[in-house]
Amino acid sequence: MPLSLQNRRLKRIPVGRAVKNNVLFSIVLFAGVLLRVVTVLGYPPALWFNDSYDYVRLGNSPFPNPLRSEGYGIMLWLLRPFHSLAFVVTLQHLMIVAVAVLGYRVLVRDFAVRRGWAALAVAPLLLDGFQIELEHMLLSDALFTALLLVAVLLMVRPGSSSLRRAGMVGGLLGVAAVTRTVGVPIIVIAVLFLLFRRTKWTAVAVLAVAFAVPVGGYAVWFQQEHGRLALTGADGIFLWGRTTTFVDCSKKLPPGDLMYMCPAGRPGTRGAASHQIWVEGSPTGWRDGYAFSPEMNDRAQRFALWAIAQQPGDYVQAVAYDFFIRTFSWDRTGHPTPATAAKYRFPKRPDRQKDLPVIGGGDRSSVVREYEHGSAATRIVEPFAGFMRGYQTYVNVRGTLLGIVLLFASAGIVLRQARPESAVFWLVGVALLTVPPVTTDFDYRYVLPAMPFLFLSAATAWNRDRGGTADGSEAPRSTERKPEPVRV
Numbered sequence: 001m002p003l004s005l006q007n008r009r010l011k012r013i014p015v016g017r018a019v020k021n022n023v024l025f026s027i028v029l030f031a032g033v034l035l036r037v038v039t040v041l042g043y044p045p046a047l048w049f050n051d052s053y054d055y056v057r058l059g060n061s062p063f064p065n066p067l068r069s070e071g072y073g074i075m076l077w078l079l080r081p082f083h084s085l086a087f088v089v090t091l092q093h094l095m096i097v098a099v100a101v102l103g104y105r106v107l108v109r110d111f112a113v114r115r116g117w118a119a120l121a122v123a124p125l126l127l128d129g130f131q132i133e134l135e136h137m138l139l140s141d142a143l144f145t146a147l148l149l150v151a152v153l154l155m156v157r158p159g160s161s162s163l164r165r166a167g168m169v170g171g172l173l174g175v176a177a178v179t180r181t182v183g184v185p186i187i188v189i190a191v192l193f194l195l196f197r198r199t200k201w202t203a204v205a206v207l208a209v210a211f212a213v214p215v216g217g218y219a220v221w222f223q224q225e226h227g228r229l230a231l232t233g234a235d236g237i238f239l240w241g242r243t244t245t246f247v248d249c250s251k252k253l254p255p256g257d258l259m260y261m262c263p264a265g266r267p268g269t270r271g272a273a274s275h276q277i278w279v280e281g282s283p284t285g286w287r288d289g290y291a292f293s294p295e296m297n298d299r300a301q302r303f304a305l306w307a308i309a310q311q312p313g314d315y316v317q318a319v320a321y322d323f324f325i326r327t328f329s330w331d332r333t334g335h336p337t338p339a340t341a342a343k344y345r346f347p348k349r350p351d352r353q354k355d356l357p358v359i360g361g362g363d364r365s366s367v368v369r370e371y372e373h374g375s376a377a378t379r380i381v382e383p384f385a386g387f388m389r390g391y392q393t394y395v396n397v398r399g400t401l402l403g404i405v406l407l408f409a410s411a412g413i414v415l416r417q418a419r420p421e422s423a424v425f426w427l428v429g430v431a432l433l434t435v436p437p438v439t440t441d442f443d444y445r446y447v448l449p450a451m452p453f454l455f456l457s458a459a460t461a462w463n464r465d466r467g468g469t470a471d472g473s474e475a476p477r478s479t480e481r482k483p484e485p486v487r488v
Contacts, residue, residue, distance in 0.1 A: 193424050
C-alpha cells in the first residue's frame with residue numbers, strides 16, 4: 001500500500017485502540033507507573049545532586065546563572081506556589097510516562113510499527129532503573145528529555161509541515177536548548193530534515209525563528225547580567241577540563257599568560273576531566289557560591305584551544321575513548337568520581353545536606369527552606385526503597401546493549417533504505433552522546449536522554465514499511481496501478 005494511503009488509513013483508527021489492544025504495552029506501561037509510585041513512596045520528597053541546590057535557588061528567584069541553564073529553574077519557579085519538591089519530581093515522572101505513551105502512539109499510528117516492537121522500543125524509557133532514579137532527582141534531565149522527545153516526535157510525523165507545527169517544534173527545541181545547552185545542535189538536524197523533505201521555506205523560517213525566540217531572549221538576558229551574549233559563562237572552563245586528561249605542558253609551554261592554567265601532575269595520573277574543574281587547588285580557582293569570572297572563562301578557553309591545536313590526536317583519542325569505551329561498556333565505573341557515580345543509584349541512606357553557599361545568595365539549607373517552607377531532606381522508607389535498589393541493580397539498559405541497538409539501527413538505515421525519520425532519531429541520539437565528550441567529559445546521566453531516540457530509530461528503521469494497521473496486522477494489498485505520491 002502506498003505510504004500516503006497507509007498513513008490516512010492509520011489516522012482514521014481511534015487513538016486508544018493502539019494501546020488498549022496491546023497486552024505487552026499495557027503491562028510495560030502499568031509496570032512503569034507502578035515503579036514510579038514505589039519510588040515516590042520510598043524516597044520522599046526527592047533525591048539530591050550537587051547541582052540541585054543551584055536549581056532550587058533559581059526556582060526561588062530566577063536569574064541567568066553562569067553555570068546552570070535557566071529552563072529547569074523557570075519550571076521550578078512556576079511550580080513554587082505549591083512549595084512541594086515531592087510534587088516536582090512526581091510531575092517529572094509523569095512527563096516521562098506521557099512521552100513514552102506518545103512515542104508508542106507515533107510508532108504504531110504514524111509508522112505502522114508492529115505493536116510488540118513498538119512496546120519494546122519504549123520499554124527502556126519506562127522500565128530502566130537508572131532512568132527512574134534520574135527522574136526522581138531535582139535535575140533538568142527529565143524536563144530536557146520530555147521537551148526534546150515531544151519536539152522530534154512532532155517533527156517526524158508524516159504529512160506536510162504546517163507553519164503551526166514548525167513553530168511548535170522550533171519553540172520546544174529552543175526551550176530544550178535553554179534547559180540544557182547540549183540540545184542546541186539539534187536545531188541543525190531539524191532544519192536539514194525539513195529541507196530534505198522539501199518543506200516550504202516559510203516553514204523552515206518559522207522553525208528557526210521559534211527556536212531563536214527562547215534562545216535569543218535568554219542570551220540577551222544573560223548579556224544584561226554578565227556582559228556577554230551567551231547561554232552560559234563557563235563554556236571555556238568546561239572545555240579546559242576536557243583537555244586536562246591529555247595536555248602535557250612539559251612538551252611545549254603555552255603562552256606566558258596561560259602558563260598557570262596547566263593542570264598539576266602528568267597525563268594519565270590526573271582525575272576525570274570534569275573533576276579537574278572543581279578539585280581543590282584547580283587553576284580555575286573554583287569556590288562554592290562564586291561564579292567563574294568572564295576573564296577566567298576566557299583564559300580557560302584560550303588554553304583549551306591551544307592544547308587541542310598542539311595535541312589534536314590526543315584530543316580525538318580522549319573523545320573517542322569516552323564515546324566508544326565508557327558509553328558502551330557493560331559495567332558502570334566510578335566515573336567521573338565514585339561519589340558522583342553513586343548519586344545515580346538509589347541510596348541506602350540519605351546524604352547530609354551541607355551548608356555550602358550557592359551562587360546567587362544564601363546556602364543550600366536556606367534556599368531549600370525558602371522553596372519548600374520546611375526541610376526537604378531525603379527520607380528512606382522501607383520496603384519501597386529497598387525494592388527499588390534491588391530493581392535498579394538488575395533492570396537497566398547496559399551500555400553494551402545500547403551499542404548493539406545503535407549498530408542495529410545503523411544497519412537498518414543503510415541496508416533497508418529506511419525513511420529519513422529513522423535517520424533523524426539516530427542523529428539526535430548520536431548527537432546527545434557525542435557533544436558531552438567533545439566539550440567537557442563523559443557522564444552516565446548524559447547517556448539516558450539519548451537512549452529513547454536510538455530505540456525509536458531501530459524500531460522505525462527495520463519496520464517493513466508495508467501496509468499495516470494499528471493492531472499490527474497486515475492491510476490488504478492495494479490494487480492501484482499508480483501510487484499516489486507523498487505530499488510534503
